[in-house]
Amino acid sequence: MxxxxxxxxxxxxxxxxxxxxxxxxxxxxxxxxxxxxxxxxxxxxxxxxxxxxxxxxxxxxxxxxxxxxxxxxxxxxxxxxxxxxxxxxxxxxxxxxxxxxxxxxxxxxxxxxxxxxxxxxxxxxxxxxxxxxxxxxxxxxxxxxxxxxxxxxxGGSESQTEHRDRTRRRGFIYIWEQRSFDPISFHADCRIHFEFPDGRLRRNAFTYDWRLxxxxxxxxxxxxxxxxxxxxxxxxxxxxxxxxxxxxxxxxxxxxxxxxxxxxxxx
Ligand SMILES: C[S@@+](CC[C@H](N)C(=O)[O-])C[C@H]1O[C@@H](n2cnc3c(N)ncnc32)[C@H](O)[C@@H]1O
Missing domain, CATH: 3.40.50.150 (Vaccinia Virus protein VP39)
Incomplete structure (x- = not known):
């Protein structure tokens, strides 16, 4: 949609x-x-x-x-x-x-x-x-x-790290952030942010407290x-x-x- x-x-x-x-x-x-x-x-x-x-x-x-x-x-x-x-x-x-x-x-x-x-x-x-x-x-x-x-x-090795991925979308940049990853429990704190061409940022638009x-x-x-x-x-x-x-x-x-x-x- x-x-x-x-x-x-x-x-x-x-x-x-x-x-x-x-x-x-x-x-x-x-x-x-x-x-x-x-x-x-x-x-x-x-x-x-x-x-x-x-x-x-x-x-x-x-x-x-x-x-x-x-x-x-x-x-x-x-x-x-x-x-x-x-x-x-x-x-x-x-x-x-x-x-x-x-x-x-x-x-x-x-x-x-x-x-x-x-x-x-x-x-x-x-x-x-x-x-x-x-x-x-x-x-x-x-x-x-x-x-x-x-x-x-x-999955993959990167999914067990703390990292950010930036992907260009129509009119904004979609940022996937894995803020933390605990290799003992496999719990991950994941966030979605949106960045706009004028520099404005929609931080933590979605947050996920997940287990990988x-x-x-x-x-x-x-x-x-x-x-x-x-x-x-x-x-x-x-x-x-x-x-x-x-x-x-x-x-x-x-x-x-x-x-x-x-x-x-x-x-
Ligand atoms: C990451 S969004 C997924 C949205 C969509 N399925 C997609 O493909 O992008 C996760 C959704 O799961 C819902 N959710 C989380 N736990 C749930 C549960 N136990 N039963 C039903 N919905 C749940 C949340 O309210 C949220 O809307």
Whole structure:
């Protein structure tokens, strides 16, 4: 749900966030294609956990008239922003196919869905293994037979350091700061700042008190939660080491400073 309006220091932070870190139309196409490949048929009902402004669910709805979405988040003001700004861009008919639900993602398991999706690493809010296991078990219970849990992950040597990344976006610079990383607990204090051409800075627009999970840890949790056909989609890189946005199912790969991947399991 990227907007074409001019973005500047007075733009709403949710719009800046969407422009900086989300590509919902690209993401839903990847998820839709992957489900179809695994299940041999298209998915209809999609659940977006930690949905924030529900941008991904809106993109899902736009895939076709037979698509429905449930978007779940704890934070009422963010859901309200999504309703007013993202759902409002859908047609009246499209809006009837999307449900915004204010709930803890561990407390909702009905109706059963074809896909449960958690993007932008939001599950890192769970710092204890038992909480993460509860979440994944609940996601598995929420799936129709053959349904898919789809989560993105990030890692690499840089993810275990304190660092800042600056990325140019339309009208501003998006700054991802990992202010601290504790190698004992893997707890990370992460921040998003926005810097504008006139030098103004929107510091700490978003802050995350997260635990960085490793792929083998999450794979084990998926297995313990009863998921099957657990596999990794790895983002390929170009010759300069930059992510291409193309994901391949991989069993093995080599070390990278910074990587993004998706972890998939089926009910
Ligand atoms: C990083 S934002 C993710 C937004 C969006 N999913 C994306 O892809 O960019 C994390 C969201 O998770 C929500 N959240 C955190 N813990 C939650 C929980 N236990 N249940 C439901 N939502 C939760 C927060 O309110 C916040 O909106």
């Amino acid at each position: 990227t907007s074409r309006e001019k973005l500047g220091p007075s733009t709403d932070v949710h719009l800046l966030y969407q422009e900086a870190v989300q590509s919902p139309e690209v993401d839903v196409r990847l998820i839709d294609r992957h489900y179809k490949k695994l299940a041999g048929k298209p998915a209809r009902l999609f659940r977006e956990d930690f949905c924030g402004t529900a941008a991904l669910s809106c993109a899902w709805i736009e895939l076709g008239a037979d698509r429905k979405a449930i978007a779940v988040d704890l934070h009422a003001p963010t859901l309200a922003w999504g309703k007013k700004n993202n759902l409002a861009k859908l047609s009246i008919e499209q809006r009837t196919r999307i449900d915004l639900v204010r709930s803890d993602v561990r407390k909702i398991s009905r109706p059963r869905v074809d896909i449960v999706c958690a993007l932008n690493f939001s599950y890192c809010v769970f710092k204890q293994r038992r909480d993460m296991l509860d979440y994944v078990k609940n996601a598995r219970r929420s799936l129709n037979p053959g349904g898919m849990l789809f989560m993105d992950m990030w 999970w490793t792929l083998p840890e999450l794979r084990d949790i998926f297995e313990e939660a009863g998921l099957k056909d657990i596999h990794v989609l790895w983002e390929t890189s170009d010759k300069n080491g930059r992510g291409t946005g193309v994901y391949r199912r991989m069993e093995r790969t080599s070390a990278e400073e910074s990587w993004v991947a998706c972890l998939v399991g089926r009910a």
